[in-house]
Amino acid sequence: MLKHIDFHKLSGCGNDFIIIDNRKKIVEETNFSQFVANVCRRKMSAGADGLILVEPSETADFKWQFFNSDGTRAEMCGNGARCAARFAYVNGIAGPEMSFETEVGLISAHVINDRVKINVPDPTALRTDFPLELEEKQLSVSRVNTGVPHVIIETDSPDDAQVIKLGREIRFHKDFAPEGTNVNFVCSHKDGTLTNRTYERGVEDETLACGTGCIGAAIVMASKSKTKSPTRVNTRSGGYLTIHYKQKQDQFYDIYLEGDARIIYRGELWKDAWN
């Protein structure tokens, strides 16, 4: 491993990521997980919700490896994908229209200044309003996989939602084992917009925005006729993500996620950051 590693910090609607150009394999394969967990520790290191390695691809503009802040890998990350696209564009790795390889297939992206719109795979495993037994009560929940698994819970009062307590209990619930799930608390408003808060697997905390979670919230609420495309989702950062989709009964396709992807700074990680 090099002594210093160049990186950029980007924020997609408040979901923040360390992004490293790893096309020359400067981060070694053996200890990714510990490296990521160390670098993502807030106050002790650079700190972020996740870390992305941009690597060479034979079929697309690049390939990514995505890690949550605890060092675990995730198949997909909506905000991370938008940030990776902006990173690739500003660093000359791709043009404004690009595609890149992920574990859920090719993601295409369109960068316009600090806004990025990505096309994501169709959601699977949609199931609405089923009972879930918790320690102290039974809850009616929905679930959908938007690249990663999400549980969606409707609430009238997002500010009062017990995102950490309930989120953590559901994330580790036996019904969602062994992979676990992300947990969203969504409120629909009269104008068709949504407010969504997410407890994220692999961060093991609430994040300020979750792209795949907002897609899941939009799909579940659209299947209940409480919103329609394009759905604007207000996140905990105060920013909005916009979800575009087509719907035929309970089938959703042509899914796009759009929002800001801001470059906060670039710098050098020193060895102390990951030791």
Ligand SMILES: N[C@@H](CCC[C@H](N)C(=O)O)C(=O)O
């Ligand atoms: N923040 C992401 C989701 C990242 C992956 C997630 N924590 C998981 O492990 O499933 C997003 O914007 O979609």
